[in-house]
Amino acid sequence: MSGQTLYDKIWDSHRVRDYDDGTSLLYIDRHLVQEVSSPQAFDGLAERGVTLRRPDAHVAVADHAVPTRLRANHLPRGLAGDQISRLVRNARAFGIPYIPMNDRRHGIVHVIGPELGFTLPGVTLVCGDSHTCTHGAFGALAFGIGASECETVFATQTLRQRKQKRMRVTLAGQLGTGVYVKDIILALIAKIGTGGGFGHAIEFAGEAIADLSMEARMTLCNMSIEAGSRVGMVAPDEKTIAYVKGRPLAPEGDMWTRAVETWRNLGSDPDAVFDREVELDVSQIAPHVSWGTTPEETLPVTAAVPDPRLEPEPDRRARMERSLAYMGLAPGTALSDVSIDRVFIGSCTNGRIEDLRNAAAIVRGRRIADHVVGIVVPGSAAVRSEAEAEGLDAVFRAAGFEWRDSGCSMCVAMNDDRLRPGERCASTSNRNFEGRQGQGGRTHLMSPAMAAAAAVAGRLTDVRNLDA
């Protein structure tokens, strides 16, 4: 028998029972709760008169709908405000920890889970949110679930799941200057497609992974779902352990010693077999930008807008034509000639401290173009204060950016921060479908350094060409 993968090991250690149809009941260690996907689950519990199996296994925070400015005296009207106040009421009624909007622990669920030490290697972690795969960066089995599954987790602390196939993405080589982990994941999705990881749990491995910080690994795992995979993971190593140590909810003392021992053995066995293997030499990757309306429609910034007439496959051609029409782009235009109106630096993909450092390094001593409106939205209050302690807020402000409070913000049009129809945005987020950042808004996905460079240039540009 061949060895086990990281995914196999966590699956096995959480399997409560197997069913005849090939599914298994998994024990769920942790559940993050946000305002958009939880109301229905809480309503279901209330209707059935069910209480929570383990109230301390959940943490609730409102992130999608929260305003990112004038927060102290402003709860949004309409749906956004309703969602936030419902979460407050439900958390109180069901006795689960709730982190208020103005709390210093506030932030996007996927940013604060790791910060709090709620996310740990080897655990099963779920959230009614597709980017829960982010937490896989710690060697956790983390995946997004639907509203009815949230209800099941609240009530039983278990979920019935079908095991995914195993896929390994091996990253070889070293990233060039001006190239970041966001470029790796965009290049990977361009290569394997938005369905490339479907039905598979991805493990990212290879020499390039060892070099990546925990923040970078989170960016990588975060966009696994954009490659079609609900699970993206990295085996824990000494960097992981160092990140977790001393976090508010991390184990301590003897528990810590025992936990670390287990974590060190979580990695895939050398003889483990994967159902699919993909390799990528990261030294060959240039900075990437998306040109269309899926993350797969992405190219090196040195390329031109593709020409649908050169696409032989009719369905693909039609999709490209539609994307280009929505994006207002003409085939053959150099991507670096595309002018932008807005810049968004933030989200659970790229709203962490390292992302803000990388963006600030580009804008330091520069001004953003006169016609560009740029916002920087830290992924959490902790990121915000860390950035302020380093003076990054001053760098961004001096360059002409707005410096905001934590939340999903312009990643998703569920709060006040959104594009107007026709506006074009250089964005560090993860999704670019029609209307994602606001009705009629046009999104170009890229790394924080590339978004910062676009802000300065007033158009998409290769960050490697900015004068030092």
Ligand SMILES: CC(C)[C@H](C(=O)O)[C@@H](O)C(=O)O
């Ligand atoms: C609103 C929420 C359920 C949604 C998700 O599932 O991912 C959002 O976070 C997103 O990024 O599209």
Ligand code: SF4
């Ligand atoms: S930042 Fe964007 S991708 Fe992440 S949870 Fe919020 S809306 Fe979803």
